[in-house]
Amino acid sequence: MDTYLSMKVFCQVVQSGSFTRAAELLGISIPMASKHVAHLEKTIQSQLLYRNNRHLKLTEQGEIYYRECVMALDILRQAENVVSAGTVKPSGILRVSLPLWFSCDIFANLIAEYRQQYPDVELILSLTNRRVDLNTDGEDLALRLSHQLPDNVIAKFLTRIPFYLVASPDYVARYGLPEHHEDLLKHEAILPSYTDLSQLVAQYQQQTVPLPMKGTLRSNNTQMIAALIRSGVGLGYMPAWLADVDLQAGRLIHILPDYQIEGVPLYVVYANRAFMNARTRSFIDFFAEKWKN
CATH class of the missing domain: 3.40.190.10 (Periplasmic binding protein-like II)
Structure with a gap:
């Protein structure tokens, strides 16, 4: 049986003065209340209550055990309150x-x-x-x-x-602007080492077309890739969060803007x-x- 529940039943029996009243308050049957107390007595190998038809009385061991149970249950209730507070108020x-x-x-x-x-x-x-x-x-x-x-x-x-293909004005001035997706292979791309862009596609004129890119420079850091793109080393694939401000300020140019790349x-x-x-x-x-x- 559940010893924790048995301790609660035992304390309620002592506080109520009877198995009948304790069972009513806890919503269990009288035989079940008796079984819980018997479970504790078997566990600690001591009689907890003197029982007769008129009243209950704690044994000497029962008085000690009752005091300890009250303290233990109070500590457990405090712990439950602390934990449950964390499930109600974010903290x-x-x-x-x-x-x-x-x-x-x-x-x-x-x-x-x-x-x-x-x-x-x-x-x-x-x-x-x-x-x-x-x-x-x-x-x-x-x-x-x-x-x-x-x-x-x-x-x-x-x-x-959203992600965009972008390049710096300096790069475009030196190497030109790709006009079609096939032109990307003529350009140096800065590629991420943590993901595979070989299957990157876009929607163009109601068709799905590949966006092939090749490059000899890779990085595992998207911020580094963005910095290299801004510096004119090559074109690349950047998240909107990193590209939008530079696009608005003219520090980056949106490559193939008519090609719709699905957001990640x-x-x-x-x-x-x-x-x-x-x-x-x-x-x-x-x-x-x-x-x-």
């Missing part, structure tokens, strides 16, 4: 894994807005292009960009992040759906709400 430490290039103003502004709403949540943001294992690496959540997630993860779709799905990935605390839920719901449209 405590939340560890989130992010792609490296999320170290940008757009995402920083979103985090600032989240912090205004949930100031009691202590965020620890870890930026990496490595696929962390939420069950072993200690992270609570991960934001992942992927066209296909593994079957064994729990994930919620948030939005699609962004998911929030988490390990446990059944016992999600309030801080985890607040983070997921905040970004789902921001990007619901």
Whole structure:
């Protein structure tokens, strides 16, 4: 039997003065209440109560055990209150894994807005292009960009992040502007080493066409790729979050703007759906709400 429940039944029997009243208050049968007390007596190998038809009385061992049970149950209730408070009001430490290039103003502004709403949540943001294992690496959540997630993860779709083909004005001045997707092979591309762009396609004139790129320079850091593109080393594939300001300021040129490249799905990935605390839920719901449209 459940010893914790048996302790609660025993304390209620003592406080009520009878098995009948205790059973009524706890919503169990009288025989079940008696079984719980008998379970404790068998466990500790001592009689806890003197029983007769009129009243109950604690034995000497029962008095000691009752005091200890009251203290133990009080400690457990306090622990339950502390934990349940964390499931109601978002608070405590939340560890989130992010792609490296999320170290940008757009995402920083979103985090600032989240912090205004949930100031009691202590965020620890870890930026990496490595696929962390939420069950072993200690992270609570991960934001992942992927066209296909593994079957064994729990994930919620948030939005699609647009990506563009871009180049600097200096690069275009020296090497010209590609006019068709076939022209891309004539240009030097700066490629990510953490993903395969060989299957990159776009929609053009109601057809799906490949966007072939070749290059002799690769990096595992999207921020480095963006810096190299801005410096005129080659053209490349950049997320809108990193490219938009430079496009508006004329520091980058949108290559093949009539070719529609499908945005990359962004998911929030988490390990446990059944016992999600309030801080985890607040983070997921905040970004789902921001990007619901």
